Structures are given as structure tokens and as C-alpha cells.
Amino acid sequence: MSTRLVFVRHGQTDFNRDRRLQGQIDIPLNNTGRRQAAQLARSIVQDAPDVIVSSPLSRAHDTALAVAEVCDLGVTTDAAFLERGFGQWEGLRDEEIKQRWPHEHAQLRAHQPVEGLGVEDRPVVAARVADAARALVAEHQDRTVMVVAHGAAITLGITELLGLDTTGFQGLGGLENCHRSTLTPLWRDPEGRAMRLLSHNVTPDFT
Numbered sequence: 202m203s204t205r206l207v208f209v210r211h212g213q214t215d216f217n218r219d220r221r222l223q224g225q226i227d228i229p230l231n232n233t234g235r236r237q238a239a240q241l242a243r244s245i246v247q248d249a250p251d252v253i254v255s256s257p258l259s260r261a262h263d264t265a266l267a268v269a270e271v272c273d274l275g276v277t278t279d280a281a282f283l284e285r286g287f288g289q290w291e292g293l294r295d296e297e298i299k300q301r302w303p304h305e306h307a308q309l310r311a312h313q314p315v316e317g318l319g320v321e322d323r324p325v326v327a328a329r330v331a332d333a334a335r336a337l338v339a340e341h342q343d344r345t346v347m348v349v350a351h352g353a354a355i356t357l358g359i360t361e362l363l364g365l366d367t368t369g370f371q372g373l374g375g376l377e378n379c380h381r382s383t384l385t386p387l388w389r390d391p392e393g394r395a396m397r398l399l400s401h402n403v404t405p406d407f408t
Contacts, residue, residue, distance in 0.1 A: 204391065205345040205399075206338055206362075206384045207250060208355045209268075210376040211260040212237040217378060220294055223351075224287035229259050237379040237405070238267035244405035245381075246271045250347035254337060256282040258351070264379065265349040281333035284351035285326045288319020312369045323357055327367035330358030339392040352376055359384065362396045376402050 212234030216223045230238065241264070249272040255265035257278040265276045290298050299306040305315045314322050330350070337346045350358075352375045360367050362384060376382060383399045386392065 203385055204338055204342050206334055206396070207345060207347045207381055208359065208376070208384075209241070209264065209347060209349045209381040210352055210355060210378055211256075211258075211264040211349060212241070213378045214260050216292070222287050222290050222293055222295070222298070223260075223284060224291035225258070225284055226291050227258050227260075230263050234260065234378065235263070235267075238264040241379040241381075241405040242268045242271040249345075250274070251344040252337070252341050252346045253277070253349065254279050254282065254346065255349040256280075256284065256351060256354070258283065261349045261351060265347075268347065268349070279333055281329045282348055282350040282354060285323075285353040285357065286319060286321040288321075290318065290320065312371065324361075324367045326354055327357035327361035330354050331361035334358060334362060335392065335394060338386060338396075342391055355382070359398065359401075363398060364395060374402060377404070380404050 212230045214223065214228040214234055215231050216228045218231065245268065253265050253269050253274050253276045255262045255276050255278050257280055262276065262278060269276045305318060308315050312323060334348060356373055356375050357367055359382060360370055360373055380402045382401045384396045385399055387395045387397060
């Protein structure tokens with residue numbers, strides 16, 4: 202049996218639907234998100250994880266609980282898996298940010314640091330997610346660890362775990378709601394310092 206690290210993005214929220222930047226605001230799942238979480242749980246029960254860890258934000262935690270219930274597992278939370286903080290921009294749409302902060306918006310889109318607005322730097326997010334993930338892999342070797350978290354945090358964490366440039370690499374697309382990505386440690390590094398991507402943005406059966 203090999204160690205697997207499965208990242209899952211939470212189900213849909215009203216902010217997702219309305220294309221508002223959530224960041225670390227605690228926005229709950231909407232009805233669609235709750236249905237997605239239930240469908241996710243049903244789709245993986247035959248290949249259930251051994252451990253489930255979640256961001257403490259309710260949209261991730263409630264998604265994790267839906268999976269945990271059908272898999273007869275508990276859920277622990279870890280603030281390392283919080284979404285990237287977007288400071289003053291949280292709750293706003295992209296066009297609002299672009300209109301009010303055109304220079305800073307351009308910096309964000311160019312993957313450059315944004316100063317003075319409380320926007321968390323990409324490498325900082327990548328490191329906190331990857332470090333926590335590596336600790337879980339080291340603790341639970343030969344098991345499947347599921348981490349339920351957020352779009353930007355997951356993308357940056359995976360980028361770091363693959364040894365790619367977290368300041369500017371743009372080749373890894375973000376996860377959609379309740380989609381998942383699976384990584385495994387390289388054979389030469391069983392504690393997960395170096396990992397490879399087995400699958401990315403895999404959809405559950407939403408039928």
C-alpha cells in the first residue's frame with residue numbers, strides 16, 4: 202500500500218456562485234454545495250480515506266463532515282489549510298477590485314506581491330499548506346490522508362509539493378468545487394518532501 206495525499210476543494214457557496222473573493226471570510230455552503238458534498242461522499246466511499254483533515258472554515262469543514270459520515274471517520278481541523286488571505290479585497294468581485302485598485306489588481310494577476318492591503322503572498326501560502334501536508338504524510342505513511350480546503354490554498358500547496366516556482370508558475374489549474382487531486386511521495390522520499398501528482402481536478406459523480 203502506498204501513501205496518498207488527497208486534496209479536496211469545498212462545495213459551492215453563495216460567494217462562489219456570485220464570483221466574490223472569499224479568502225478567509227467564513228462563508229457557509231449553499232444548497233448546491235451541500236448536495237455536492239453529499240455526492241462527493243458517495244463517490245469515494247468505496248475508496249475511503251483513512252484520515253480526514255479540514256480547514257476550520259465552515260465551507261470546508263462541513264464538506265469534510267459529509268465525507269466523514271459515510272466513511273465512519275472523524276474530522277480534525279488545521280488552520281494551516283485556511284484559504285489564502287486577501288485582506289481588503291475579501292467579499293469583492295474581480296471587476297470591483299480592478300476598478301478601485303488597478304495597479305494592485307495587475308500585480309495580483311501577474312502573480313506579484315501586493316503590498317499594503319493584507320493580501321497574503323503566494324510563497325507564504327504555499328509553504329504553510331505544503332509544510333502541514335508533509336507533516337501529515339510523514340505521520341500517516343501507507344495510508345490515505347484527505348485534506349479538505351480551498352482553491353487558492355490547494356493550488357499553491359500542490360505547486361510547492363511538486364517543487365515548482367510558487368511565485369510565478371501558472372501551469373496548474375485550480376480545483377472546482379468538490380473536485381479532488383491526489384499526490385503520492387516519490388519512492389526515494391516517503392515522508393513527502395518530494396511528491397508527484399497522480400490526478401488533478403477529478404470530479405465526483407454529480408448525477
